[in-house]
Amino acid sequence: MLPVLPVPDLPMNAPYHHGDLRAAALQMGMERLASQEQPDLGLRALARDLGVSATALYRHFPNKDALLDALALEGLNRLGRNQAQAAAQAGGGYEGFAEVGVTYVTWAVENPALLRLIYNRIGQVDLTTDDPTAMGEAFHQLRAGIAAMIPDEMSKDQRAAAALHAWSLVHGLAMLILDGQVAYDPEMVRKVVLMTDFKDN
Template sequence: MKRIRYHHGDLRATLMDACLRLIENEGLAAVSLRRVAREAGVSSGAPYHHFADRAALLSALSIDGFQQLATYMITARAASPDPLTALTELGDAYVRFSREHPAQFRLMFRPELSQPEKHPAANAAGDAAFNVLVDTVADGVAAGALPADRADTLAVAWWGLAHGLASLWLDGHLEKRSEQMGTHAPELVDTIMRMFTTLIPPDPSTA
């Protein structure tokens, strides 16, 4: 097998990329450190320089995924003119991330594989991504556009909506339903996220 060349210090990234390719092509069940090494074109012992076992590798991919997701959301929030628009844009960013990184997205929400209880950094990365949403909701509360007593509930509701749309799209259901409705999946996602923000009552204390 032709070995993939990588610069010194890039072995970890090379192995992570190889693992994602393996997941995309053959599924999570195909992942082992030996198979990842073969996919990367390195020796069978090379992965152990960076990952103690399969779960450690999958945890690293989960952490990287949540960090990328947070970046998508932070960028969307920064480009939005107000908190309610930001919530819509965050939803679009969440779904877009899932579309651009489907294998990684699925892995991020499979704790039995990455074993976050043994790798707490995975939980921390997930919390950091979620906190981008929490901070955006807090902006809405501060602006009087969202009720303070429902802030936590709204954050979870938004997450459930965005994650559900992302999962439906990855499974092929959203595109099918969009066609039946005479629209396209990206437009449907945007419409639903905007509809969500219009249904939220403002903070009554500011009325």
């Protein structure tokens, strides 16, 4: 009794085969990226894991780049939320500033392929796409999250320089770690981040 019969009315059991592929592709793509180091995906392998034909994805994405852009945008939103949350939780001043920086590096270490994908894709966004401002908007949010920790009493130019300094520092440190040039160590990250001088030069 209680046989498991296929219910055609409920698309939740089979969400993609005749349901919401694209969402499934994006989710599977994110899982793939989460479990590997390099941001190389491969349409055929992805379709195979989805139990779908290789060319089915072309009904939902014009090409591979569009799929990767969508994944990069999702990753960028996650990163932006992560930074905003860290900025909100952290106290003000120098200590909080370091906390946000450590958060960025930690996220990068935990999501290497996603971080790489974000910066790989952002450089070559086609502004003629249907949603041209999405990427730029998400990056603006990331910058805002970083800039939130800069002391208020600084001049506008100084604030911009400080924000760029902070971004460059944590991004470079993250990249060096991801590329295997330096081992990840939260203590070391904090120490390195705290070597920033907000005084005017």
